Structures are given as structure tokens and as C-alpha cells.
Amino acid sequence: MADVGGGISLGIDYVHELTLQTQFDLGKLVGLDGWTIHTLLMERVGREVSHDRVGDYNISLMEVYSLSGHSVAHLTDMYAQKSFLHNTVDLAFGRMALTHVFATSPLLCSFMMTCSAPVAIKLDAGFSVYPKATWGGRVRLRPTRDTIVQVGAYSVSPLNEDISGWAWAGEKSTGLMLPVEFTWQPFFGRRKLAGHYVLGFAHDTTRYSDNIGSVPVGTARPHSGEARDTFYLEADQMLYRKGGANQMAGGYILGGYIHNTPDVSVISDEFYIGSSLLGIIPHRPHDRFGVMYSYYRISPRTELGERLRMDAGMPLGAHVNGPQTHAAVLEAYYGVPVYPGILIQPEFEYMMRPDETSHIPNAELVGLKVIGTL
Structure with missing residues (x-):
């Protein structure tokens, strides 16, 4: 991705x-029918354009x-996983990221900014966001065809701790993250236009220090340690169906709102709003175009301390x-599947108020994202 205008430095980062x-089938391996073990190993290398070129250290522009x-x-x-009672109950536990199943969707991960969760959730230590894994588990219930309820409990540790993912004994736990989420997944009309309406809440028992920080004597008094709560509302609705029966075969509008305990x-x-549209150019039925606007409010307590x-x-x-x-970011992409398993996706991002101030010029970025699946 390249900063081609504004920010603090023009140039490219990779x-x-x-x-x-x-995935291991424990039924075939040791006779535990229905149980599977999922593992994922990862390598990441490169530089972050947000830091090097744009001058922002809160919002990552390169997922x-x-x-x-x-x-x-x-x-x-x-982690281990098993479904029960004709797939109406699903259990998973082990080392995993909380946002594998909470506050996420395939549509969000078609964008750079919101994969695998909105930024306001990614920055909170309690939400272990891919690739940050932690010990935890969740139970997902499907009481009806169109409704899902899931609850979980996950250990909380600092986001920058245990970078390798292997140092379990040295990983410091600061508390427990307790998320609960309700999802309504209706299908409208004869074309079965899918919708996903998600209401979620999570309580982090960790006691965090006041964002006001060190201030002059007599101006303000920092609050004592406080737990953090997160409320989120996410929704998407298919507008038209094209090219198949699966839930990604069509065009969507989507939006969401996240609120965190401001002081910590x-x-x-x-809040964010956008669209993800399939096959909008004739004779290109599998291309996908997406555009999203996201707005971010820094904690007022942080602003007060800085002032x-x-x-x-x-x-x-x-x-x-x-x-x-x-700050705010406008993102647009156009994804082209050039070969089975190969996706080429040109990207454009326009960041307003880098560093969440007016001191750095708005930044214009262009880039190319390539996904290959074997």
C-alpha cells in the first residue's frame, strides 16, 4: 500500500x-466421533503504512x-470443536481468537479496515483479535432456524504479550472476558435474501488505569481502576441475489456501531456504513465492489488529559x-477472482485527520491486496 498524498511521508509499504x-477428525483418529481439532500457524512480515507514511498509531490501514x-x-x-443435537448446539474451547465468532462476519473481512473486527474492538485487550489467541471457550445455541445465541469466557492478556503464541507459561492473565451475542438471520422473499442482525455485549473484568494519564496537580484527579464494557450492534442485508444460493452470492448493505467504556x-x-456488491459490471459475475465509511471517536478522557x-x-x-x-476513513476496493483460489483486489483509502488531530494532512492511499488459497 502506498501513501500518494498527505500524511507524513509519501512512499510504499509491503x-x-x-x-x-x-483440521483433525478425532472420530477417525481416536474414536471420538464428532470432535475435531483446528490449528492455524502463521507468518507475518512487513511494515505498517499507518506508522511509516500516514502518522497514525491507533488505526491500522493494512489488515x-x-x-x-x-x-x-x-x-x-x-482448539477442539463439536456439534450436538442436530447442530443446534456447538461447543469450542482451547487457544483461539475471540473474534473468530463474536463481532465478525465474512463481509467485514472483505474490507481491510474491519477484518476481523471493527477497529474499536481490535484495540481493546479483552477482545483477542486474530492473530492474538487466548485460552477460552464458547457455546453457540440455535433455538430456531433464524436465531443464534452464543456466550463465551476468555482469558485476557495484553495484546502485545506472547507475540509467538507459544509462550503459554509466561503469558500474564489480567482478567476474564465474558461476551454474549444474539443474532437474527432472516431470509426475505422468494429469492431468500439473507440478513444478519447482531446485538452483542462483553464485560472485561480487568481493572484498567484511567486514560487521563499524568496531569498537572490540581487540574483533575485520575479515577481508580475500572472494568471495561463493550456494546456493539452490527447489521447487513442482502439486496439482490446473483450467481448462487450461498450467503455471499449477492449484494449487501451493512453498518454497525460500537461503544466502549470511555474512561479506559x-x-x-x-460507527461504519457501507456496501458490498457482487457482479455490478456486465459479464463479470464474480467480481465484488465494496465501499465503507468509518468514524472513530477517541476517548474524551484521553482528550482531556492531553489538553x-x-x-x-x-x-x-x-x-x-x-x-x-x-478520525474517519473512506475505503473502497474491487476484488477480481482471476483463477480458482486467486483473488486480486485493488484498494483505495482516504484517511481524514491522521493521528486523530488536525496537525497532519489527510492521507490518500492506493494499494493491491492478493489472496491465494491452496
Whole structure:
């Protein structure tokens, strides 16, 4: 991805990800019918254009670099799974990312910014986001054809801890993440236009320090440690069906809203709205075009602390140019499946208010994303 205008430096950054995914059928191996073991190993290498070129350290514009940076052989998944009662109950436990099943969808991962979850969720340590795995488990219930309820419990550890994914004994646990999510998946009309309407809540028992930070004596008093809650609402609706019966065979509109406890979260509020449209160019039935606008509000408590330090002549912190308030990103892509298993996807991103201030010019970026599945 290249910064071609604005930001702090024009130029190109490159990243790649290699993954090896396996699935073991324990019924065939040891006689435990219905049980499977899932594992995923990953390598990531490259540079992050957000840091190098744009000047933003909160919002990652290149999904592959993401949270972990360089990883030669990162263990992302190792968990067991089994379905019961005609697939109405599904159990999984082991080492896994919480956002494999909570606050995510295939549509979100067709975009760079929101894969595998919206940014306001990615930045919270309690939400272990791919490739950050943690010990945990979840139960998914399907009481009717169109409804799903799932609950989970996951250990919380800092996002930058155990970068390899293998150092289990040295991984520090700070609390427990307890998510619950309700999904309604209706099918409308004779064309069975699929919709997904998700309401979720998660409570992180970890006690986090106040975002206000160090401030001049007498100006404000930091709050004592506080737990973090996250509320999210995500929705998508198929507008037309084209080229098949599966849930990605068509065009969608989508949107979402996330709210985090403001005093102890990097981003207190986010909303996004967009569309993902299949086959909009004649004779190109499998191409997909997507566009999304995302808005991010930095915690007001963070802004207050930075304003107090600035007024007192104190340093604001590394990579901070002024009191941080909000930012927005417009993303567009056009995905072309050039061969079975090969997807070529040109990307465009326009970031407004890098570093969540007005000190850095808005940045224009273009790039190319290539996915190969063997």
C-alpha cells in the first residue's frame, strides 16, 4: 500500500501473511466421533503504512500487519470443536481468537479496515483479535432456524504479550472476558435474501488505569481502576441475489456501531456504513465492489488529559501531535477472482485527520491486496 498524498511521508509499504490451517477428525483418529481439532500457524512480515507514511498509531490501514507485527511462526489457533443435537448446539474451547465468532462476519473481512473486527474492538485487550489467541471457550445455541445465541469466557492478556503464541507459561492473565451475542438471520422473499442482525455485549473484568494519564496537580484527579464494557450492534442485508444460493452470492448493505467504556478505552465510539456488491459490471459475475465509511471517536478522557498537559507545557506522549479527538476513513476496493483460489483486489483509502488531530494532512492511499488459497 502506498501513501500518494498527505500524511507524513509519501512512499510504499509491503506486508504478507502465510498461513497453514489443519483440521483433525478425532472420530477417525481416536474414536471420538464428532470432535475435531483446528490449528492455524502463521507468518507475518512487513511494515505498517499507518506508522511509516500516514502518522497514525491507533488505526491500522493494512489488515495483515495488524496487532502482532513480525511473527516467524505464530500459533494462532489450537482448539477442539463439536456439534450436538442436530447442530443446534456447538461447543469450542482451547487457544483461539475471540473474534473468530463474536463481532465478525465474512463481509467485514472483505474490507481491510474491519477484518476481523471493527477497529474499536481490535484495540481493546479483552477482545483477542486474530492473530492474538487466548485460552477460552464458547457455546453457540440455535433455538430456531433464524436465531443464534452464543456466550463465551476468555482469558485476557495484553495484546502485545506472547507475540509467538507459544509462550503459554509466561503469558500474564489480567482478567476474564465474558461476551454474549444474539443474532437474527432472516431470509426475505422468494429469492431468500439473507440478513444478519447482531446485538452483542462483553464485560472485561480487568481493572484498567484511567486514560487521563499524568496531569498537572490540581487540574483533575485520575479515577481508580475500572472494568471495561463493550456494546456493539452490527447489521447487513442482502439486496439482490446473483450467481448462487450461498450467503455471499449477492449484494449487501451493512453498518454497525460500537461503544466502549470511555474512561479506559482507546476508541470510545465507532460507527461504519457501507456496501458490498457482487457482479455490478456486465459479464463479470464474480467480481465484488465494496465501499465503507468509518468514524472513530477517541476517548474524551484521553482528550482531556492531553489538553491539560498541553496547557501546562508537559509532553503529550510519543507520536501525539495534539489533543486527539476523532478520525474517519473512506475505503473502497474491487476484488477480481482471476483463477480458482486467486483473488486480486485493488484498494483505495482516504484517511481524514491522521493521528486523530488536525496537525497532519489527510492521507490518500492506493494499494493491491492478493489472496491465494491452496
